[in-house]
Amino acid sequence: MDINxxxxxxxxxxxxxxxxxxxxxxxxxxxxxxxxxxxxxxxxIRHEFxxxxxxxxxxxxxxxxxxxxxxxxxxxxxxxxxLNILYFGVVQGIYPPLIFLGIGAMTDFSALISNPKLMLIGxxxxxxxxxxxxxxxVLGFMPSxxxxxxxxxxxxxxxxxxxxxxxxxxxxxxxxxxAYSYMALxxxxxxxxxxxxxxxxxxxxxxxxxxxxxxxxxxMFPIIxxxxxxxxxxxxxxxLGMLFFGNLLKESGVTRRLAETARGPLIDxxxxxxxxxxxxxxxxxxxxxxxSVRIFLLGAASFVVATFGGVMFVKIFNLFLKEGNKxxxxxxxxxxxxVPDSARVSQVIGLQYDKTNHLLMHAMGPNVAGVIGxxxxxxxxxxxxx
Amino acid sequence: MISIAQRIFNACLGRFGxxxxxxxxxxxxxxxxAQGQRTTDFRLNEFMVLNQTNYEDDFGERSxxxxxxxxxxxTVDIGGCYLSDDPANLKKYPIPKGDxxxxxxxxxxxxxxxxxxxxxGTFHLNFRIDDTRFLVLTSSDxxxxxxxxxxxxxxxxxxxxxxxxxxxxxxxxxxxxxxxxNSLVQLEAASDRFKTYDPLGIAMTITAxxxxxxxxILLFIIFKNVGKTALWVIAFRGRKIPKESPAQATVxxxxxxxxxxxxxxxxxxxLRRYELEMSELESNVxxxxxxxxxxxxxxxxxxxxxxxxxxxxx
Numbered sequence: 012m013d014i015n016x017x018x019x020x021x022x023x024x025x026x027x028x029x030x031x032x033x034x035x036x037x038x039x040x041x042x043x044x045x046x047x048x049x050x051x052x053x054x055x056i057r058h059e060f061x062x063x064x065x066x067x068x069x070x071x072x073x074x075x076x077x078x079x080x081x082x083x084x085x086x087x088x089x090x091x092x093x094l095n096i097l098y099f100g101v102v103q104g105i106y107p108p109l110i111f112l113g114i115g116a117m118t119d120f121s122a123l124i125s126n127p128k129l130m131l132i133g134x135x136x137x138x139x140x141x142x143x144x145x146x147x148x149v150l151g152f153m154p155s156x157x158x159x160x161x162x163x164x165x166x167x168x169x170x171x172x173x174x175x176x177x178x179x180x181x182x183x184x185x186x187x188x189x190a191y192s193y194m195a196l197x198x199x200x201x202x203x204x205x206x207x208x209x210x211x212x213x214x215x216x217x218x219x220x221x222x223x224x225x226x227x228x229x230x231m232f233p234i235i236x237x238x239x240x241x242x243x244x245x246x247x248x249x250x251l252g253m254l255f256f257g258n259l260l261k262e263s264g265v266t267r268r269l270a271e272t273a274r275g276p277l278i279d280x281x282x283x284x285x286x287x288x289x290x291x292x293x294x295x296x297x298x299x300x301x302x303s304v305r306i307f308l309l310g311a312a313s314f315v316v317a318t319f320g321g322v323m324f325v326k327i328f329n330l331f332l333k334e335g336n337k338x339x340x341x342x343x344x345x346x347x348x349x350v351p352d353s354a355r356v357s358q359v360i361g362l363q364y365d366k367t368n369h370l371l372m373h374a375m376g377p378n379v380a381g382v383i384g385x386x387x388x389x390x391x392x393x394x395x396x397x
Numbered sequence: 398m399i400s401i402a403q404r405i406f407n408a409c410l411g412r413f414g415x416x417x418x419x420x421x422x423x424x425x426x427x428x429x430x431a432q433g434q435r436t437t438d439f440r441l442n443e444f445m446v447l448n449q450t451n452y453e454d455d456f457g458e459r460s461x462x463x464x465x466x467x468x469x470x471x472t473v474d475i476g477g478c479y480l481s482d483d484p485a486n487l488k489k490y491p492i493p494k495g496d497x498x499x500x501x502x503x504x505x506x507x508x509x510x511x512x513x514x515x516x517x518g519t520f521h522l523n524f525r526i527d528d529t530r531f532l533v534l535t536s537s538d539x540x541x542x543x544x545x546x547x548x549x550x551x552x553x554x555x556x557x558x559x560x561x562x563x564x565x566x567x568x569x570x571x572x573x574x575x576x577x578x579n580s581l582v583q584l585e586a587a588s589d590r591f592k593t594y595d596p597l598g599i600a601m602t603i604t605a606x607x608x609x610x611x612x613x614i615l616l617f618i619i620f621k622n623v624g625k626t627a628l629w630v631i632a633f634r635g636r637k638i639p640k641e642s643p644a645q646a647t648v649x650x651x652x653x654x655x656x657x658x659x660x661x662x663x664x665x666x667x668l669r670r671y672e673l674e675m676s677e678l679e680s681n682v683x684x685x686x687x688x689x690x691x692x693x694x695x696x697x698x699x700x701x702x703x704x705x706x707x708x709x710x711x
Contacts, residue, residue, distance in 0.1 A: 127620040134613040141602035148598045154591040220658025225627045240612045372661045391605040
């Protein structure tokens with residue numbers, strides 16, 4: 012055997028092996044995205060910012076940004092790969108309604124039923140969606156793209172994924188990451204706006220304790236809610252239908268096993284799949300664009316506008332309410348559908364000014380109304396622009 | 398307690414009756430749902446009888462053609478249906494089953510050639526329509542007519558079709574449009590339309606916010622009244638309760654129920670405590686408790702020390 016040719020062969024083999032490794036394909040973009048993934052993991056694990064979402068997304072970003080030789084059927088955008096098959100649920104909008112089913116099965120609408128006027132706060136806070144929509148149009152995005160960006164202001168990850176997968180699939184990664192990032196940052200974004208817009212006297216408003224809600228009312232809510240909202244906005248049916256169905260499973264009292272599956276294993280499985288695949292879809296080559304930066308900025312602005320809309324609506328609404336029936340404007344921020352984070356923010360800020368004024372239950376009303384409101388808003392945008 | 402109405406209902410139906418009713422209800426739900434992908438969604442859409450200088454088939458031949466349109470939003474297989482020009486013989490040409498090409502995509506067209514050359518393929522009929530004035534598409538049962546048309550005398554190279562795909566009146570088409578839409582209106586994309594007429598998004602914002610408010614205001618109105626009714630029912634039932642439970646009675650005889658807010662606060666507090674106390678972290682503090690039982694074989698030196706080998710004496 013010729014020793015020289017053996018070394019040449021060995022060298023070629025090693026060179027070929029190196030071309031297979033990720034190092035030979037690594038770019039600065041991949042490193043930046045991996046940094047993002049690690050930041051998400053840090054925020055989730057160290058600071059417990061939405062860990063259920065940020066851990067799968069953060070890890071998904073790492074998975075999606077390990078470069079590889081194309082054609083091996085391993086990438087999320089390569090047809091037939093495992094990740095691509097899992098991503099199908101995102102692209103076709105299958106996962107978001109399933110998540111809504113789980114959310115419905117775990118949401119108690121009692122706070123809303125006992126004080127129905129809080130529903131209007133959930134409507135007012137949708138201003139964030141349309142504020143961002145208008146700004147996005149001014150920045151040159153097409154209406155369908157602007158709608159996908161604006162829905163970030165609804166503070167609802169599944170809704171954002173659902174709408175962007177329909178209207179602007181090419182922006183879905185950036186929209187989803189932006190929505191989940193700002194949902195995790197609700198405790199950081201909302202308090203300054205809330206404090207800025209309210210006076211000390213308003214922050215000390217004590218609200219009436221909510222009345223007890225009967226079983227019949229709880230059963231009627233999802234049925235009437237579905238018929239009413241979906242007859243007005245049928246395009247919101249996948250989200251609203253599943254949300255109210257999940258809630259009926261919970262409240263009917265006769266489908267305990269189904270409700271437990273919907274709010275337990277089912278939502279957990281779908282959360283894992285949606286988080287991981289959305290994270291993995293942010294490959295540096297498709298994600299690191301100037302548009303993504305603009306989407307991030309617009310997302311932050313939409314959260315601020317949504318908080319503004321909710322708080323200001325309560326202040327105006329209070330002008331028409333009698334003393335004793337007034338609403339603490341600190342629950343206005345909870346009109347976005349980041350459940351229960353924004354309600355928790357209301358509670359925390361409320362306690363800063365009055366240690367005995369617990370706003371959590373009151374804030375849960377607009378918070379769950381925000382879920383309905385953002386799904387209705389998504390349905391309207393889908394109806395008009397698809 | 399079972400109401401009188403329920404008792405009558407149960408007595409009338411019995412167990413099997415209730416099951417049958419449930420099955421009927423399920424079937425009732427299924428039927429309209431299944432409508433989306435049925436062969437009844439097909440429509441005769443356009444045809445040309447005297448094709449002299451118009452559309453050619455794959456063999457380069459000109460003959461009469463018939464366009465069928467799938468009006469549904471799901472893929473439907475036309476295989477198994479029948480095409481005919483004879484009202485007395487609806488099953489004149491059975492469209493072959495099993496050909497992948499007979500699966501017609503949503504809102505798409507398919508062309509059949511009335512050239513009496515069925516050996517040319519699935520879409521070549523076994524009759525000509527030069528001397529008839531009637532066309533019919535029949536379902537796979539051979540009896541149910543899906544669509545039919547009786548037409549006037551035809552002009553060479555002018556097709557006869559519906560004004561709009563699947564719907565609309567029949568007329569002589571100004572333009573022949575085989576395998577494409579009959580009304581060639583350039584539909585502007587919704588997004589483009591909004592870009593043109595609402596560049597700042599003001600109209601969209603006003604419309605959408607109004608609809609969101611409308612939906613939630615309606616819910617508000619309904620549940621405000623439902624709440625009032627519920628309170629009235631509770632109050633009405635309360636009057637019927639003969640005795641107060643000891644927990645609800647006070648010395649003065651007034652009811653003393655914890656307010657709903659207090660209950661919620663207590664639950665929230667308990668949950669918070671639970672969350673705070675629940676941790677996956679170990680404390681890392683080793684605690685050696687004195688074992689009450691003084692002797693254990695695990696601590697016995699007999700078992701833990703190696704026995705020295707005994708030197709057996711002979």
